Amino acid sequence: MIASSVQLGDGVVIHHPDLVNLYGCSIGAGTRIGTFVEIQKGAAIAENCKISSHSFICEGVEIEEGVFIGHGVMFTNDLHPRAVNLDGGLQTDADWSxxxxxxxxxxxxxxxxTIVAGVTIGEGAQVGAGAVVTKDVPAYAVVAGVPARIIGRAADAPVEVLSSGGTR
Incomplete structure (x- = not known):
């Protein structure tokens, strides 16, 4: 289902629109969305991205241009998720940040x-399949594992990548 609240840029391709769940999000021009993807309200995806099947992009996630999201990638937006409050009542939007x-x-x-809430994945960085990202990933770093750790640098990284994660 694609809700009327979704903002789609020119040339967005959604494979099997009846098998996605998109609501209240924005998707930039030229982006491709695979089957069985959910993108929640308040998520923003820039131009020319590829979001592969079975991925979940929740509220609060911003994806800049040219990003690749593999199959079954999961984002979170709550560091302390609970179903109920201390009194046993179901939590509402007012009960979490x-x-x-x-x-x-x-x-x-x-x-x-899995990308845990609150991290920044740097420009040109690569996250390995099955990794659990719990901390920021520097620009052009390659990370893998649980929790994700730096194991190298992207092959297409600029010649000089500063230790701060920036380029020069």
């Missing part, structure tokens, strides 16, 4: 990775 996440341009996230 949204924790935003940022994926910078040209980053790639491998299949079945």
């Amino acid at each position: 949204l924790v935003p996440t940022l994926v910078k341009r040209r980053a790639s996230i491998g299949s079945n990775a």
Whole structure:
């Protein structure tokens, strides 16, 4: 289902629109969305991204241009999730705080990775399949594992990548 509240840029391709769940989000021009993807209200996806099947992008996630999201990638937006309050009553929107996440341009996230709320994945970074990202990933770093740790640097990284994660 694609809700009327979704903002779609020019040339967005949604494979099997009847098999996605998109509501209150924005999707930039040229982006491709796979089957069985859910993108919640308040999520923002920039231009020319690829969101593969079975991925979940929740409220508070911002994805910059040219990002690849593999199959079954899961984002979170709450560091202390609970179904009920101390009194046993179901929690409502007023009972939790949204924790935003940022994926910078040209980053790639491998299949079945989990991205914990509040992290920034740097420009050109690569997250290995099945990784659990609990901390910020520097620009052009390659991370893998549970929890994700730096194991290298992206092959297309600029010649000099500073220790701060910036480029020069």
